[in-house]
Amino acid sequence: MKALLETKDVCYAYPNGPDALRGVSVHITRGSKTAFVGPNGAGKSTLLLTLNGTIRPDSGEVRFDGRPLAYDGRSLRELRRRVGFVFQNPDIQIIAPTVEQDVAFGPANLNLPPEAVKRAVRDVLGYVGLLGYEKRPPHHLSSGEKKRVAIAGILAMEPDVLVFDEPTSSLDPASSEEIMELLDELASSGRTVVISTHDVELAYRWADSVVLMAGGTVLARGAPEDVFSDHRLLKAARLKPPWVLDLYNELALRSVIKRGVPPKSVLEFTDLLERNVHGHVPQEELGRVYLCDADAVSGDEIRALLDGGSVAHVGAMGTRAKEFANRERILLDFTYGVIDKCILKALIGENSLIITTGGMVEHVHRRISEYSAESGRALAPIPITRQERRRIGGEVEG
Numbered sequence: 518m519k520a521l522l523e524t525k526d527v528c529y530a531y532p533n534g535p536d537a538l539r540g541v542s543v544h545i546t547r548g549s550k551t552a553f554v555g556p557n558g559a560g561k562s563t564l565l566l567t568l569n570g571t572i573r574p575d576s577g578e579v580r581f582d583g584r585p586l587a588y589d590g591r592s593l594r595e596l597r598r599r600v601g602f603v604f605q606n607p608d609i610q611i612i613a614p615t616v617e618q619d620v621a622f623g624p625a626n627l628n629l630p631p632e633a634v635k636r637a638v639r640d641v642l643g644y645v646g647l648l649g650y651e652k653r654p655p656h657h658l659s660s661g662e663k664k665r666v667a668i669a670g671i672l673a674m675e676p677d678v679l680v681f682d683e684p685t686s687s688l689d690p691a692s693s694e695e696i697m698e699l700l701d702e703l704a705s706s707g708r709t710v711v712i713s714t715h716d717v718e719l720a721y722r723w724a725d726s727v728v729l730m731a732g733g734t735v736l737a738r739g740a741p742e743d744v745f746s747d748h749r750l751l752k753a754a755r756l757k758p759p760w761v762l763d764l765y766n767e768l769a770l771r772s773v774i775k776r777g778v779p780p781k782s783v784l785e786f787t788d789l790l791e792r793n794v795h796g797h798v799p800q801e802e803l804g805r806v807y808l809c810d811a812d813a814v815s816g817d818e819i820r821a822l823l824d825g826g827s828v829a830h831v832g833a834m835g836t837r838a839k840e841f842a843n844r845e846r847i848l849l850d851f852t853y854g855v856i857d858k859c860i861l862k863a864l865i866g867e868n869s870l871i872i873t874t875g876g877m878v879e880h881v882h883r884r885i886s887e888y889s890a891e892s893g894r895a896l897a898p899i900p901i902t903r904q905e906r907r908r909i910g911g912e913v914e915g
């Protein structure tokens with residue numbers, strides 16, 4: 518496939534510093550999720566900064582959309598609008614005294630009319646789940662919230678590519694998962710997403726293409742399951758393999774399981790084990806996965822459903838759905854990895870409910886039908902509409 522971003526033999530040394538990049542050639546295809554993975558000092562941040570022209574290579578070339586970058590002010594401004602960069606440390610990126618002003622900074626500089634700027638700010642704050650934060654001073658927010666302000670500021674310029682340098686560093690596990698879900702949402706809306714990370718587990722689950730870096734060079738690139746199965750390479754990069762893949766490879770080497778598509782999650786791994794142990798997929802009665810769009814139902818309706826007792830677990834996906842649950846005092850069992858967790862519950866016969874919003878509703882349908890096709894189990898989410906709720910309510914009462 519044609520590369521949207523590409524580097525050819527890029528070399529760079531910091532003034533009075535080390536050779537940070539020693540002949541790096543990579544390409545990033547449109548719509549892909551690419552992770553640059555490597556230990557500290559590998560050159561990941563430096564390479565990412567060449568992609569939006571912040572760092573100009575000493576030799577070699579960076580191409581965007583087929584054309585070599587030009588480094589005059591006008592070309593760089595246009596490039597940075599199309600290739601958005603989210604810094605590792607949001608404090609560097611956030612400059613204005615309020616969230617609203619900060620997010621408006623980019624679109625205002627594009628000379629959009631004030632009404633359009635206002636609309637853009639409202640849209641992206643909704644998208645990252647920060648409506649209501651408009652007047653807050655960004656420097657008093659939590660790390661996860663600051664990160665989302667920085668992301669909103671970049672999204673407001675509607676870039677084609679989003680580059681995140683270590684998107685989850687300094688975040689707690691739940692905030693990390695939320696940011697990664699946001700990145701998934703961006704990718705599923707057609708944007709090209711690039712991250713750097715030293716977190717092999719995260720890259721393995723998230724990326725469809727990984728570039729392994731160490732010492733300013735590329736050690737390997739390809740599908741995560743291929744790159745991360747090579748222990749020699751990982752050792753050279755001072756990294757450990759993802760545990761799911763490691764266990765899978767060990768069991769396959771000992772002929773405990775047959776090789777197939779390597780699993781990426783607990784769900785995929787348990788399915789694989791079941792198939793290998795039983796020789797087929799058990800067809801016990803599955804629990805149900807209910808799905809509701811928080812924009813289309815009320816808190817009362819959800820609470821009535823939960824009070825009916827037919828739902829054992831509730832999960833919310835996306836910041837807007839989580840806010841909805843918070844506001845409506847709906848206790849959540851799952852706040853990340855929600856789809857997989859609900860499928861796992863369905864496999865042991867328990868019912869669950871996924872609350873989400875917007876394009877994520879479609880995403881849940883897609884993910885569960887993919888799972889159903891791959892696993893051979895008949896599972897489909899049941900949308901909660903008002904009628905459906907009455908039916909389930911009736912079932913339970915009657």
Ligand code: ADP
Nearest residue numbers: 531534535537556557558559560561562563564
């Ligand atoms: P990574 O992001 O993979 O940790 P970096 O791109 O930050 O790696 O760093 C690559 C190399 O360049 C390291 O040896 C680092 O010490 C050096 N380096 C990074 N930033 C600077 C800088 N601003 N000045 C001098 N050296 C730097």
Ligand code: MG
Nearest residue numbers: 561562563683
């Ligand atoms: Mg870095």
